[in-house]
Amino acid sequence: xxxxxISRVFxxxxxxxxxxxxxxxxxxxxxxxxxxxxxxxxxxxxxxLEAKYRLDEPLYVxxxxxxxxxxxxxxxxxxxxxxxxxxxxIKQSMPASAKLGAVTFVFVLLIGIPAGxxxxxxxxxFPDQAIRFMATLGQTIPSFVxxxxxxxxxxxxxxxxxxxxxxxxxxxxxxxxxxxGYSLSFVTRLVRSSMLEAMxxxxxxxxxxxxxxxxxxxxKHALRNSLIPVVTYIGxxxxxxxxxxxxxxxxxxxxxxxxxxxxxxxxxxYTVLMGLTILDAILLCAAILIVDLIYGLIDxxxxxDK
Amino acid sequence: xxxxxxxxxxxxxxxxGAVAVALLISVLGCTPPAAAQPEQVIRYNLTTEPKTLxxxxxxxxxxxxxxxxxxxxxxxxxxxxxxxxIAQSWDVSADGxxxxxxxxxxxWSDGKPVTAKDFEYSWxxxxxxxxxxxxxxxxxxIKNGEARYxxxxxxxxxxxxxxxxxxxxxxxxxxxxxxxxxxxFMAYMPVRSDIVENDPEKWALSAKTYAGNGPYILKEYGAxxxxxxxxxxxxxxxAVKLPRIESSFIxxxxxxxxxxxxxxxxxxxxxxxxxxxRISKTKGFVAFPQIVTYFYTINTEKKPLDDxxxxxxxxxxxxxxxxxxxxxxxxxxPAINVVAQGLLDSxxxxxxxxxxxFGMDPAGSAKPDEARKLLAGAGYPDxxxxxxxxxxxxxxxxxxxHAEAVQEMWRRELGINxxxxxxxxxxxxESRKSGNYDIARGHxxxxxxxxxxxxxxxxxxxxxxxxRWKNAEYDKLIAQSMSLSGKERxxxxxxxxxxxxxxxxxxxxxxxxxxxxxPENVKGVERTSWSAFYFGNTxxx
Numbered sequence: 001x002x003x004x005x006i007s008r009v010f011x012x013x014x015x016x017x018x019x020x021x022x023x024x025x026x027x028x029x030x031x032x033x034x035x036x037x038x039x040x041x042x043x044x045x046x047x048x049l050e051a052k053y054r055l056d057e058p059l060y061v062x063x064x065x066x067x068x069x070x071x072x073x074x075x076x077x078x079x080x081x082x083x084x085x086x087x088x089x090i091k092q093s094m095p096a097s098a099k100l101g102a103v104t105f106v107f108v109l110l111i112g113i114p115a116g117x118x119x120x121x122x123x124x125x126f127p128d129q130a131i132r133f134m135a136t137l138g139q140t141i142p143s144f145v146x147x148x149x150x151x152x153x154x155x156x157x158x159x160x161x162x163x164x165x166x167x168x169x170x171x172x173x174x175x176x177x178x179x180x181g182y183s184l185s186f187v188t189r190l191v192r193s194s195m196l197e198a199m200x201x202x203x204x205x206x207x208x209x210x211x212x213x214x215x216x217x218x219x220k221h222a223l224r225n226s227l228i229p230v231v232t233y234i235g236x237x238x239x240x241x242x243x244x245x246x247x248x249x250x251x252x253x254x255x256x257x258x259x260x261x262x263x264x265x266x267x268x269x270y271t272v273l274m275g276l277t278i279l280d281a282i283l284l285c286a287a288i289l290i291v292d293l294i295y296g297l298i299d300x301x302x303x304x305d306k
Numbered sequence: 307x308x309x310x311x312x313x314x315x316x317x318x319x320x321x322x323g324a325v326a327v328a329l330l331i332s333v334l335g336c337t338p339p340a341a342a343q344p345e346q347v348i349r350y351n352l353t354t355e356p357k358t359l360x361x362x363x364x365x366x367x368x369x370x371x372x373x374x375x376x377x378x379x380x381x382x383x384x385x386x387x388x389x390x391x392i393a394q395s396w397d398v399s400a401d402g403x404x405x406x407x408x409x410x411x412x413x414w415s416d417g418k419p420v421t422a423k424d425f426e427y428s429w430x431x432x433x434x435x436x437x438x439x440x441x442x443x444x445x446x447x448i449k450n451g452e453a454r455y456x457x458x459x460x461x462x463x464x465x466x467x468x469x470x471x472x473x474x475x476x477x478x479x480x481x482x483x484x485x486x487x488x489x490x491f492m493a494y495m496p497v498r499s500d501i502v503e504n505d506p507e508k509w510a511l512s513a514k515t516y517a518g519n520g521p522y523i524l525k526e527y528g529a530x531x532x533x534x535x536x537x538x539x540x541x542x543x544x545a546v547k548l549p550r551i552e553s554s555f556i557x558x559x560x561x562x563x564x565x566x567x568x569x570x571x572x573x574x575x576x577x578x579x580x581x582x583x584r585i586s587k588t589k590g591f592v593a594f595p596q597i598v599t600y601f602y603t604i605n606t607e608k609k610p611l612d613d614x615x616x617x618x619x620x621x622x623x624x625x626x627x628x629x630x631x632x633x634x635x636x637x638x639x640p641a642i643n644v645v646a647q648g649l650l651d652s653x654x655x656x657x658x659x660x661x662x663x664f665g666m667d668p669a670g671s672a673k674p675d676e677a678r679k680l681l682a683g684a685g686y687p688d689x690x691x692x693x694x695x696x697x698x699x700x701x702x703x704x705x706x707x708h709a710e711a712v713q714e715m716w717r718r719e720l721g722i723n724x725x726x727x728x729x730x731x732x733x734x735x736e737s738r739k740s741g742n743y744d745i746a747r748g749h750x751x752x753x754x755x756x757x758x759x760x761x762x763x764x765x766x767x768x769x770x771x772x773x774r775w776k777n778a779e780y781d782k783l784i785a786q787s788m789s790l791s792g793k794e795r796x797x798x799x800x801x802x803x804x805x806x807x808x809x810x811x812x813x814x815x816x817x818x819x820x821x822x823x824x825p826e827n828v829k830g831v832e833r834t835s836w837s838a839f840y841f842g843n844t845x846x847x
Contacts, residue, residue: 030732031732031733031737032730032731032733032736033732035440036732036735036739037735038749038750038770039769039770040739040769040770041438041440042455042456044435044455044456044457045435045438045440045442048435048436049438080357081357081358082357082507082510083358083505083510083511084511093529151561151564152560152564156563156564159568162570163561163564163570164570165530165531165554166530251561252561253530253554253555253556255355255528255529255530255555259557263354266731266732268732
């Protein structure tokens, strides 16, 4: 087990190094710069700005400086927001994204898993068809359409939920649905299909033949095995919902990380773009690692240290 | 954006069903009883969080709106009219080059007195190349302002001196009749040297250290929004009517519209353009004119665009009236000059309207016959053999719609094919700057209320001379008009403008208006000539 963890951490470090390097050089290769604007700044001032942010050094030196800072988790200053560092931006925006992400995560699993099981148990009944229809719909509607639609119906017309921000519990409802809509549909379909697959296995037939009550067949034998694909999906799900969705954060004016991410590309805010990309990558890798470890708990057949 | 209008009918069923739920909720008494006295708060959305609130480093109008509430310059701009601010009065020397401002007794929000030294410090700070403020060019009218910013002069050389605590003497490069107006502009507002020097990078990030001398103080400031309240130490605090202003950072037009419609915002500024027909009929809809021109710049170095007849043909073939009525939904104003409307000459006449039509129809209709004749004269009868040109714009749904409309007009009237190409903003800036385009979109906001703010864009060595157009006579006239005043200056500027427009290195399209819904119960909303709101005199009835 320890060997497994060490080898995974090592490969994660390698992955991150590749991501850092690729992002850094790709980012600098796109045209434009952080100080370009309609009315240009004089060369003298541009020189001052570039010196201040150390953009006047050769690219490989900038890269070395960046990596040095990264090792002590100093992500550098934002080029656009005066006096604000990338660490500040993460500290300020991560809680909003993480809170909404946690709510969404719980919402997706709490509804998605039971809905999938129910759908599988009541296969081909009207409720199953209805759930399958909703799940297909949920996977095809883009989140910006869903978000706008939710605001239109529940805020603008019915005035049940607020339009923007994240202040009270009511503020979480619509963004969580918009953010989790796709994942919810995906989890529902996943649970349904893997549940059905498990139900067709020999050991289920054996259990039934032995007279095990149907309730136990479902929940003890079939469910445990059908959750493995869901656990696989949990890793990326956590990383996605926690790092913030640009669309959902934009529509609901949530001061989270997704917003900064896209703005940083438009503004060529190099350090912010780098910092958020790396953070995103770290979270994703960590989530996948955790998932790998959880496998063993659910299914003893999967031996991670083999 | 279309999602809203398209889903309206489809959502009707859901809405009807849920209305019953909403009714039930209100019957159960969940809605608060209507207040007798309306809450005296303005809730106004700023689309994004400002990059900085430091007046000496800001170049953004959104932050300018906050600065206009928390700070006060020598003068104040109230609906475009100048009223006394920190300066009680001022004198101008006979040659028009020296202004002496006499300051009143005023305090900063922490109680310390506002002095002439504060102004001297702040203005010199903007011009300090080490500070690298991006709005420094608005101080080039001050003696040695440009030299200082370019690192060729010392702070002592700059023509701003606090003679004593109450007297500020400003020497200008040239007589500049609109200088008093500049002193009401956001970049000219003073900051406190002790606070700034204590933490030059971070002082403007926290409500605690953000000391101002204006009618409001910053009470709260975070990633979700900000709150301003009346400043008890403001010299004219008794005249400030509205106690509180809240601003959010909603960056999605459909959300702002929803927030306005359910009462979370008092003023509507951004809404999906598809909603314009409905919104423009709403009570309280106002379209403020602004000092802005939307145009297409023509690369005069490329064939066949180096031929003035081709450029004129392109300009005359555009039906601006149709563009405004059909594509822009009828609110903006057709443009036939690069200079925006509303800027006056020394006799008080509108410069843009007085300057002439340059062959175009002032009402905005196209002149297709003349356009075709010009194109034929250039060797392309009915557009035959005309090379395929590219019209470049930065990625945006609105710019695309405008480009498609103009593309169709050129095809129909001149028989020429223009390809549309969009680029991401930074890439676009780079292409336009380096002359790597045929025809490109341009959009210019005047920095101050004088025609010069548009005219000086196109001198041979200006960084904004996107058409790469060169005319020695034009350069001479612009340089001359800098040192002239009154009628002579007008004459030079009109002449320069005529040279430019008759050579047509740009195709003016329209003057965008700034559109709002301000409900009728919100009274006394003011706006500066540089498009920032002021809510100090606002009352909600």
